[in-house]
Amino acid sequence: MKISIVDYDTGNCQSILNMIQKLGYESEISSNSEKIINSDIIILPGVGSFDRAIYNLKDKKLIETIKFKVNENKSKILGICLGMQILCQSSAEGNEKGFGYFDLACEDFTKITNTNTMMGWSYFKKSNNTNLVSKEDKFYFLHRFFCPVDERFTIAVATNKNIDFSAIIKRNNVFGVQFHPERSHKFGLNFLKNFIEF
């Protein structure tokens, strides 16, 4: 099993790589289409802004590579934080179009009265019965934009003030998490293991 962590200059690839290697899987950080095509699982990290993430992926000619892997090869993909948001249709953060695997538009917490950036550790408000996470798990969140809850895709919900948002979304082989598994020590490690083995 080979896991590619897509390097498109917007993410914290190294600690994701270290975590996966700690789990004993073969993994590499890459922006090379051929290497990504030859891997079994793709991880799309993300820190920064929506439009810049899309520009960088376009610039590195990775949009088609990722679409091919997900649509044709049916490879599993995991988007982390902004990496999850770009798997959606669009975001209030920018004008670019996302991959559209989830027909969701990401919203801005700061446009909602008395709500600010979500920052810190949180349990889920509720989660579906999957093998990915358990009720006792807590994860580290740091984000201003969020995916709304949608029954079709949302499998774990978290809350910022009184606003519920999607903490995990899934549609067939496409997975997205709003939290940072690479910054959620044992809980993150466990989540990545469950995702890889899912």
Added chain:
Amino acid sequence: MTLFRAIPLLLIENEECIKTVNYKKKIYLGDPINIIKIYNDLGVDEIIILDISNKNSINFKKLQEISSESFIPLTYGGGVSTLKEVEKILSLGFEKISFNNKIFEDLNFVENVIKEFGSSSVSISFNIKKNFFGEDKIFIKKKNKYLDIKIDDYLSILNTLKPAEVIINFVDLEGTRKGYNKKLARSLRGKILTNVLVYGGAKDINDFIYLKNENFSGAVASSIFSFVGLDQGVLINYFNSTELELIHKN
């Protein structure tokens, strides 16, 4: 809802972790990478790393090493003065940049960091120290002088700035383990519009529980996470799972 955070703070000087008392007496703790690895295994909520080497350049190589060894959220502070440096540190995987003196030196720069990278990337700490007359004043460590501004006026600057969090740093208590200045912390807390944390003087778990119950976002400490026993020998430690539950539960 996010959980209350108990955060170890690491001071780094010339690539070594040290601990100070009132920022004067220095005790060697160990190699930063080793200490980060221990904190990782202990599952700490977050780590703040302050480089006090007073050099003109940031040790990016060390920061990269620290970040890749860490599976917990990281904040870095020390000598950050350009947007390029901020970008580089965030791209290495640090979640936040901590500013203290910069607010007085170049407020415009901090505003630009927030504008460019978002408020969630910025943590502001400020120092409170008693002056000769026993009055609590804002203190600039770097220049060893008190700031001629009322605390309330300073807080309104912070409230306009809207960083992700503000850390109140009690200089006189740093490294003393006498307990946080809860009364003053509480009164300042009510005037700050963002997440508020406290540093300086943590005595034991009760300090953390108190702050949690008073709606602070977290508490920062270093002595209690660095030393143990009557002789206060160096041993990197953290709360156990039962204690953490007391701190985290709402």
